Amino acid sequence: MRIRDSILLIVSLFTASCFSSSSKEKPITLLNPETSQEVKVSKEEKAEGYYQVGISYLQIGEVPLALNYFFKALEIKDEDPKIYNAIGSAFIQRDELDKAEKYIRKALKIDPKYSEAYVNLGIVYEKRGNLKKAKEYYEKALSNPLYLTPEVAYYRLALLSEKEGKLEEAKKYLIKALRNNSDYVPAYLELASILEKEKRENEAKEIYVRLITLYPRLQLPYYKLALIYLKEGKKKIAKKYLKKCVELDSASSVGIKAKILLEEFYE
Secondary structure, three states: OOHHHHHHHHHHHHHHOOOOOOOOOOOOEEEEEOOEEEEEEOHHHHHHHHHHHHHHHHHHHHHHHHEEEEEEHHHOOOHHHHHHHHHHHHHHHHHHHHHHHHOOOOOOOHOOOOOOHHHHHHHHHHOOHHHHHHHHHHHHHHOOOOOOOOHHHHHHHHHHHHHOOOOOHHHHHHHHHHHHHHHHHHHHHHHHHHHHOOOHHHHHHHHHHHHHHHHHOHHHHHHHHHHHHHHHOOOHHHHHHHHHHHOOOOOOOHHHHHHHHHHHHOO
């Protein structure tokens, strides 16, 4: 609810003037609810507002709403590569890969060094099954020394290596990801998953315990710990983690799986 509330607040701030026929000629005028004073918003700020609202919706899986705001932003600022890239991301979520590639390439035409767009292009080709091309684009993203989130590209490279059965190579990429961002949760989860495949459950458990210590509302580590303890025959400890997993979100896919296991093993 908090995410949705914040989205609605941003929407109210940046769409209050949508019905003004003169918005193209003048800065937008809004009313600051705290001071009751008028605040002027430029076209660039309005475009940024639409973009941020779109990103918020995209993060919670509301793709149609996200696209709606991205296209509103594009109408105002049609030379901003991040807007085209965001539209590409939205189409990736809908598995409309041709549309995704079209907009991502528009972003790269504007900014040929845009690493985030190269990562998205890599995801498009990975989804198409062209792992060689996907790897090329992930590496292209990393070739930019100013790329601010290289952990994402290293993580994607790790997933490719894992698909090819190269677990040692995958682990090296994940370690590089974590060196760049020690808080990057997807890399920890994937590293733990590989350790489980290698029958190194104790090391995997250490990672999961670390994650729930740092992020107590992160659901997946509880479920993964429960599975390991069930495999070891430690049903009492497993039950504790399954119940916690359900308590966090009983309606999520992981929460539903946890409920099924609780019914199967404990009722």
